[in-house]
Amino acid sequence: MMRKHTFGHWACRLVAAIGAGLSVSANSEAQSLRWFGVMPGADYSRAYGVSADGSVVVGAFETYDTASRAFRWTVNGGVQDLGALGGSSSAAYGVSADGSVIVGWASIPSGFWRAFRWENGVMKDLGTLGGYTSEAYGVSADGSVIVGYADKREFQRQAFRWTTSGGMRNLGTLGGYWGEAFGVSADGSVVVGRAHDIRGVYHAFRWTAAGGMQALSESESEAYGVSADGSVVVGAVQFAGYGFRAFRWTAQTGIQNLTSDVGSSAFGVSADGSIVVGRLSIGMYRAFRWTEARGIEDLNITYASLLRNDAELREARAVSLDGRYIVGMGYNPSSRLQEAFLLDTWRAGDTNGDGCVNDADLLRVLFALGTRGTGYTRHEDINKDGIVGNADLLAVLFQLGQGC
Ligand SMILES: [Ca+2]
Ligand SMILES: [Ca+2]
16 A cells, blocks of 8 residues: 655744744845745755745645655745644645645645645645545646646546636546646636556646646647646657657647756746746756747756855755745755755845846835835835835835946
C-alpha cells in the first residue's frame, strides 16, 4: 500500500522555525530574493505557488522520506503552518490570485491523504472519487475551480475538476487507467495534466468542457501549467526516447521545445503565455525563464547579483500572472540547505516593469495615492499593505533614477 510518511510535533518545531529559519537577502537598489528557511525536522523546503502580487507564497517543508508540511507565507505575517486534516503531513501546491484560497493535500487520521481547499484558516477535505486518496495541484484565479487527482478505486488515479457549485468531477483519461490534472487556467475553463492512453503511456492533455480531454503530443509527455485563457500550455515531452524536454504548446504552433536540454521541464507560465519558468538539467538543476525575445535564460546568470557565496536557484516552480514574481527551490549557502525562494524580478520602486525608476513610476503612485485594493496589475502598492500611501511614494522617491 502506498503511504506518505508522517512525523509528529510539527507544530512545536514550527515555532522554532519561524524564529530561526527566515532570512532575507535583498538589495534595495535592485531586484530582490527571499529565502524561506527549513523548519526543524524537515530536510528542505520548496515553494509551489505565488499570488498575483507576490504577497503570498505557498509550499512545503519536506523530508527525503516524503513527510512534509504545508506552509503559507505572507509579506506581513511571515511563515504559517497550515496543519493537516487530522494527520500530520501536508503540502500546498496552488494559491488563488488574491492569495486567499490555497490547495494541496493533507493526511487524515488513517494515514491516507486528501485534496484540500484552505480559506480563512479552515482546511476543507475535498474527498475522492470513491477511493482512498486525492491531491489538489491547481486553483483558478478566483479560487472557485480546483484540479488534481482522486482515486476512483484503490489507487486508480483520475484527473478531477472541482467547483464550489458542482463538487468533484472525473475528467476521465485518454483511454487508459490513470490521469492527473496539474494546472487550471485563471478563468477555470481549461485543465491540463497527464493521462494514460490505452497502452498505459502518459500524454500531456488539455481539457475543456466542450472538447473533453485531448492529447497534446503522441510522445510521452506531461503538462504542468496553462495561461490565463487556456491558450498556452507548458510541460515536458519525451524526445526520441532520450529523456524529457521543456515544451510550450499553442493551437497554432503545436508542441515546441524550449531547449535542447534533456531533463528540462517547464512548470509555470504567465497569464498571457509569454513568460515560462521551469528547470534545466545541466549536471544539476538550474531555474530558467523563457521569453520569446530572450529565449531560455538561466536565472542564476540573469540575477547573479542576488546570489552570493554560491547560492543557486535550482527550480522555478511557478510565476505570478504578470511574470514579475518567480518561486521555487534553491540552495541557500547561509543555511547550507535547499530552501523555497521568492524572486522579485522587478527593481524596487519600479511600477511598470521597464527596469527603471523614474517620473513615470512617481506619477503612477501619485495618481493611485489613497486607493485600496490588490491585483496583479497594481504595482503602485509597493509595500503591499493594501493601500497606496506615503510609504509607497517614499519608496519610489528613494529609488528615483535607479536603472535608468
Ligand atoms: Ca518604471
Ligand atoms: Ca502601500
